[in-house]
């Protein structure tokens with residue numbers, strides 16, 4: 025009986041075991057089929073749990089996923105009875121906390137199956153035991169499900185029986201977990217394969233559509249494939265280059281050292297990038313921006329080299345254009361100020377190295393403003409262009425001619441082995457610039473004033489050299505223009521003392537340091553003096569009496585001339601009022617008026633006619649002396665003021681006639697009463713001389729135009745006699761008197777007699 029019942033029990037057990045195993049096998053096969061059919065990863069875990077319960081005979085199954093951030097194991101899928109067991113359950117993956125010491129955490133960490141055969145006794149279950157007891161658990165098992173070799177999830181199964189897991193069950197559940205793990209890996213592989221395919225497709229379309237030329241060569245530089253942009257840039261169809269060496273693109277533009285350096289870098293780094301000149305199929309060279317990359321085999325040998333390049337011809341053109349605009353003068357095409365500075369710096373270095381001097385010339389066209397004002401800006405521009413060409417033709421290729429702006433030019437004569445070259449070049453320039461400029465409708469004449477400074481003799485820096493040359497140029501202007509002047513140490517001192525003088529000049533008027541001297545203008549027919557010219561003097565407390573030549577231009581540059589000129593005028597009208605009473609009712613005083621005074625827009629003071637009115641003097645008391653340059657000014661200011669004088673009866677004298685622009689047509693356009701022949705013509709007056717002829721011509725012409733003529737600088741009787749013979753109306757000069765203070769002038773008037781002797785020395 026016992027044996028029978030034992031036998032029955034054994035058989036029953038064997039049957040139930042077989043039943044369970046059958047179910048587990050069923051579960052496994054179910055899962056495997058599902059895996060094969062499965063489209064989505066998310067369906068996998070619920071299925072596993074269901075199979076473990078429905079076919080594996082488990083009461084509860086759940087999959088816990090590792091949350092990398094918190095280290096917690098989070099149940100994601102579950103199936104079976106007592107699902108409430110999972111509510112609020114805390115499972116950790118960490119070994120240092122109690123919740124990490126259970127079957128699930130251990131299985132994950134150690135990547136092994138963990139079996140708990142007696143749930144209520146095993147220390148592993150401690151944190152959850154109370155709750156588990158409620159649910160009736162007696163054995164549990166945990167199976168790791170790694171993903172791509174890393175801890176990922178754990179399948180947990182729960183059973184009501186003690187020792188529920190025998191070897192077969194365990195190995196089947198292990199098998200199941202492994203299959204899931206394999207399935208997950210497969211998912212990942214598939215995803216990345218798909219991504220890879222997509223990437224390849226993308227790469228291929230980029231390759232095809234890119235505007236950047238691409239070619240792939242093997243390790244020996246044999247072209248394997250090219251893209252359409254390659255053909256567009258190089259002119260080669262794919263079949264013409266595939267299988268050939270990439271050397272066919274080389275232009276030969278670079279020297280061997282260039283290619284050697286490039287290849288050394290490619291061999292060392294696998295990479296090169298830079299600008300390179302290549303050759304198209306039609307032989308044309310072009311600049312390309314090229315990048316070469318290398319793909320290596322696993323053993324480090326070269327698999328492929330990929331070249332990417334684009335034709336940068338247009339880009340370079342724009343870059344060059346921008347560079348050109350920044351460095352060259354757009355009108356003349358000469359280097360501009362910026363470029364000039366760079367060149368001068370370079371030339372200084374070169375000269376220093378070669379131990380040879382260098383010259384810097386500063387050029388300023390004389391009377392260019394007048395051409396611009398009278399003939400218009402287009403003509404002015406044409407003249408500047410032509411002048412630039414003439415200047416360039418005077419120097420060597422290696423010398424630099426620049427335009428600093430306006431009518432200012434510079435020339436660098438570098439590395440001079442013979443200083444006499446400077447004179448030769450300068451003479452050549454003066455001659456070439458003085459030649460007539462044939463403009464569209466007109467012929468224009470200009471000259472040039474040149475300042476010269478030497479490196480290293482005068483200065484060694486860019487700024488100092490430029491300042492020197494500029495000063496020297498002014499010296500050339502002061503010498504009478506159309507000439508040149510070397511910079512000297514004394515010029516530098518002069519420039520400094522000019523600054524000091526200016527400081528004093530600003531205070532001179534307030535300190536009452538100016539005086540007005542008068543010089544008689546003698547009627548050559550009667551020898552009578554009914555006219556005088558007012559000439560300013562500056563009584564400087566330390567320097568003594570300073571003549572106007574030394575400060576008028578300074579006063580003009582600074583605008584001080586406006587106040588000074590006004591003061592002279594005031595003195596002159598007060599004086600003329602006196603002499604009209606004491607000496608002659610028709611007495612006249614000439615006052616010099618600077619062009620700056622005419623052009624001043626800020627001059628809001630009452631006009632000269634109003635001043636005369638206040639003193640009850642007629643306009644005829646005053647003659648305004650102007651210079652030829654003033655008449656060339658365009659605009660209405662000058663014309664209006666001259667007109668105003670004319671209407672008020674104030675006469676106008678054209679001073680220094682013959683030294684300026686001397687355009688005869690202008691004499692007729694304005695109401696001029698007197699022409700003053702410049703003293704340079706009178707100085708060399710001799711019978712039959714060309715100056716004699718000129719004076720005669722001027723006098724005849726002036727008379728024809730209704731003007732009287734005053735000869736300036738009459739120093740000798742011979743000069744006076746020749747002028748009288750030529751029909752000149754008035755004479756002014758040391759022969760009669762120097763300019764003198766008013767009291768002395770009165771003495772002169774009082775002793776006035778018709779005589780050929782000097783009236784006052």
Ligand code: C2E
Pocket residue numbers: 543558559560571572573576585589592616617618649679680703736737738739756757758759763
């Ligand atoms: P300018 O108007 O042509 O005046 C004639 C200059 O010739 C005066 O020089 C006079 O002293 C000088 N001179 C007269 N007779 C002879 C002679 O026989 N031989 C020589 N060698 N020279 C003679 P100054 O006084 O030195 O004046 C020079 C210039 O300064 C004037 O030339 C005039 O342009 C300017 N200036 C003088 N006073 C004034 C003024 O109040 N205002 C303005 N804006 N300029 C003035």
Ligand code: MG
Pocket residue numbers: 557616649679
């Ligand atoms: Mg004068």
Ligand code: MG
Pocket residue numbers: 679680700702703736
């Ligand atoms: Mg004069």
